Amino acid sequence: MFILSTTLSSRLERLRGPAAARRFGRLRRGIEKEGLRVDGAGAIAATAHPRGLGSKLTHPHITTDYSESLLEYITPVYNRPEEALQFLGDLHRFTYRQLDGELIWPASMPSKLNGNDSVPIADYGSSNVGTMKHVYRRGLDARYGRIMQSIAGVHYNVSLPDDLWTLLKTLDEREDTPMGEYRSARYFDLIRNFRRHSWLLLYLFGASPALDTSFLPDGRVPKGVRPHGQRTLLSSYATSLRMSDLGYQNKVQDQLKICFNSLSNYVNTLRHAISTSWPDYEAFGVRDGDSWRQLNANILQIENEYYSDIRPKRVARHDETPSQALEARGVEYIEVRCLDIDPFATLGIDATQTRFIDTFLMWCLLSESPWISDEECDRLDDNRRLVVERGRDPELKLSRHCQAVGLGEWAQDIFAELGEVAALLDQLEDGSPHGEAVAAVAPRLDAPSLTPAGRLEARLERTGEDFADAMVAIAREQAEALLATPMNASREAQLDQLVATSHQQQSDIEQADTCDFSTFLSDYFERARESRVLTPLDRGERP
Template sequence: MRGSTLTKTIKDRIEFLRPVAQRGLFNQIKRGLEKEGLRTTPASKLAQTDHPKALGSTLTHPYITTDYSEALLEFITPVSSKLTETLGFLKDLHVFSYRHLGDEVIWPASMPCKLQGNESIPIAQYGSSNSGIMKTVYRHGLSWRYGRIMQSIAGLHYNFSLPEALWPALLHLKYPERDAKDPQVLQDFISEQYFALIRNFRRYSWLLLYLFGASPAVDKSFVEDKPHQLDELDTDTLFLPYATSLRMSDLGYQNNVQSSLKICFNSLENYVNTLNHAIRTPYAPYETLGVKVDGQYRQLNTNILQIENEYYSDIRPKRVTESGERPSEALTQRGVEYIEVRCIDLNPFEAIGITETQARFVDTFLLFCLLENSTQIPDDECKMLDENHSDIVNRGRLPGLMLQTPKGTISREEWSHQLFDRLQPVAELLDSGNDNAIHQAALDAFRPLIDQPELTPSAQVLEAIRKAGSFTAFAQQQAHQQADLLRTTPINKAREALFIQLSESSIRQQADQEEADQIDFDTFLADYMARQSA
C-alpha cells in the first residue's frame, strides 16, 4: 500500500459482507447499457435519412430508438445480472441493425463526424401522437437553447443496481436498531446509500475520465466559428495535447445556465427539491424565445429546465417511472432504484463501444463508492470537484498534474495509485463468489495506465489520428472496419426473432397510440405542465 489506508467503515463492511459474497451475492448485481452512435454515410457525413423502418418505432421499441437526432441511434439492453449476456445483447443489437442500414455505418467515436452546420442535424421524429410530438418539441427546445451540434455527441450510459439482499445486511450493520423488515425504512436506507455512492462518485470519477476518456480531439466543424481554447492538430482536427474527454469538458455537455443550478446530491429530498426548482423557475432568455411562435412549438416551456432529463450530470439517481409519471415524482414516491453513470466515452477501438474489462472495473469502482465513507459535500468541496473534473478532461495526461483534496493537493499519479490500492480489497470481495479473479484482473489491466499515460484510450486515439491524417479519417477507418465485422458476425437466433417481432409490434403500438389520443397537443401539453408545477 502507498501510505493509503482503508477507512474503518469500508474495512468493517468488507469483512461483514465476505461470507455472503462467497455465496455469490455480488453475482446478482444488475446492469443495463444505453449506447448511442450516429448513423453516417460511407463518406462520413451525417445521415439525413429517416430511421430505418425495419428497426421499428423509435417511440415504442424497447431496445432500438434514437436520442436527440433522427441520425443518433440508441441501443438499450434489458436489465440483467449477467454481464456477458448484457454485452452479447448489445452486440446483437448492432448486428441486427447493420442488416437494415444499407451502406450507412455507425460512427464509433463520441465526438461527431464532419458536420455541415447546426441545421444539418435532423431532430428525431416520433410520430403524431401527443407523447411523440412532445419528445420532438423537447428536442426543438434543446436546439433553441444550446444548439444542435452539442446534441450530436454520443456516449455510453451504464445503469447499475446492487443486489436486493445486500441492503438488509448493510442496514443492520449501520443501524442495528432499525427494522429492516419495514419496507419504508429499508427503501429510505437504500436511497440514502445510493446518494452516498453518488457523492463518492463525484469525488473520484476523475479516475474514470482519465482511464476511459477517448475524445481528445474533434473535427473543426464541431466548433464552427465559435471561440475555443483548442489547438490545431491538422488542417481538419482540433485537440488539446493532454486532454482525455473533450465530450465531458465545457466544449461538450456543459452550459452556463445549468452550471449555476447547484443541484444537490446530499440527500434525495435536497436533490428533488433543487431539480424541481429548476423545472418550475422561468428563465428570461428562454421567455424571450417564446413557447409557440407562428403556430410552431419552440420548446415545452420557458423554465430553466423543460423537464428533468435536460439536466446534464455525469451520474443520476433513477427509478423506473410509471405511465405519465415524472422522474422526480417516481424518486419521491418510491425512492432510488438504480444509478446511471453518464461519463463514459465510446471506446472507438471496440465495435460495441465498451469492453468487458472496462465494465468489471466500473463495477468495482461503484461498489467502492458505496462501501467507502461518504460525508456530505459542502459548497467549497463541490467547487474543488468541478475544478478537478475540468483539469482531468482538458489536461489529464499531463505528467505531475496536481489535483485538489480537502487535505491539500496531490499528483494525479499518486492519487490514482492510492485509489487502486483501495479498490483492490473491493475487487477481491467481488471475486470471492467467482471461480476466477476477473475484477482483480481488470485492476491489473488498467493500473499500468497510471504511470504510462501513452497507454490510455485518449493517447491511443491521438496517435491513431496522427497516423490516419485527421480525426475524421481515423473514425471513418474504425467505422468501416467495425461495420465489416458486424455485418459478418452471426446473431443469436432467439434474439433475432425477438428483434423482428418487436420491430413489427412497435410500429403497431405507435399507430395505436396515435389513434387513441382524444385531445389535441395544446391541451395535452397544458395538462402535463400543470402536473409538473403542482
C-alpha cells in the same frame, strides 16, 4: 505501505463471510449506447431512421436520442456484463442489416457536420407523446444548438441486489429504517463519492481528445487544442473533450448546485428548475403561432434536460415524471453518464471496463461519504474540469482535502482499495474478473499513452490521418467484424417481431389521443408539479 480507510476496511471485513457463502447476488446492469449514423465519407446521415429498425417512439431497445441520426441502444438488465454486451452486439448486427451503406460512428465527438441545420431533429410521429419529445428537442436546439446534441456517449446503469441491501441494512444497524429510505440514502452516499472521484473514470476511459473542425463552425481554436491534418483539432493532454466546455455545458444549470446530499434536495431542486422561468428563454418565446419552439421557458423544460455525470433513477410509471417516481418509491438504480465511446472497443465499451466500473461503484458505496458542502462542490467541479482538459499532463495536480496532489499519486491510493473491493466481488464469481479488470487498467496510471485518449492521439500522430478519416476506417472494420459474427437466433426473431409490434404500438398511441397538444402539455406540467411523497404505510413498509 497503504492502509485501507477504517470505514471501508470494516465494511469489507463484515461482507467477506456472506460473500463466500453466496448470501447475496451479483450487481445488475444495463447499457445504453448512442451512435451517429454516417455516410461512407463520414458525414452525418440526412436519412430518416430506418423503418426496418421499428418505431423509435415505442421500441424498447432501438430508438434515437436527440437527432434522427443519433441511434440509441438499450439493453435489458443482466447479472453478468458479458450478457449485456452480447445483447448490445446483436443490436448493432441487426441495425447493420438495415443500413444501406451507412456506418455507425465509433466515437463520442461527432462526424463531419455542415452547420447547425445538418443535425436533423428526431421525429416521433403525430401523437401528443411523440410531439412532446420533438418539441423538447426543438427547445434544446434553441437553448444550446443542435451541434452540441450530436455528441454521443455510453450510459451504464447499475443496481445492487435486494439481498445485499438487506444485509447492508443489518450490518449498518439500521433495521428500524424503512428499506426504501435506507436504500435511497445509501445510493446517495455512492453518488457523492462518485462525484468526488469521477475524474478517475474520465482519465482511465476518456476517449475524445480530438474533433472535426466542423464541430466549431466559427473556426476558433480553443485553448489546449491544436490543428492537425486538414480538418482536425487535437489535444495532447485532454481526456474527454465531450465532457469539457466544448461539449455538454449549460451555464444556466450551474446555478442549481446539485451535489446529491439527499433525495429530497435533489427532487426539490429539479422541481424548482422545471417550474421557474429564465429570462433568455422567455425572450425566445414558447410558441410562434401554431408552431412550438420549446415546451416552456423554464430553467429546465423537463427533468431530462439536467446534465450530470451520474443520476439516481427509478423506472417511472405512465403518469409520473422521473422525480415523482423517485419521490414515491425511492432510488432503484444509478446511471453513470460520463463514459465516452471507446473507438477501440467494437461496441464502444467492453467487459474489462464494465467490471472495473462495477468495482469502482461498489468502492464508492462502501467508503465513507459525508455530505458535500458548496465549497467542496466547487472543488469537485474544478478537479473534473482539470482532468477533462489536462488529465494526461504528468504535472497535473488535483485538490484532495484542500491539498494539491498529483493525479497519479491519488489514483494509486484508490487502486489499492479497489483491489480489495474487487476481491470481495470475485467471491461471487468462478474466477476473478473484477481483480483482472483492475489489474488490466492499472498500467494506464503510469502511462497516459495507454488510455483510449492516448491511443487515439498516437494513431492520428503516427498516420497523419484526420479524425474523421480515422473514425470512418475504424467504423468499417467494426461493421465487417459485426456482420461476420452470427446473431443469437432467438434474439434475431425477437427483434424481427419488435419491428412490427413497435410500429403498431405507435399507431395505437396516435389513434388513442383524445385532446390537442396544448391541453396535453398543460395537464402534464400540472401533474409534474405535484409532490408524490408516500408514507411508509403507503409503501407497504413497517412504520
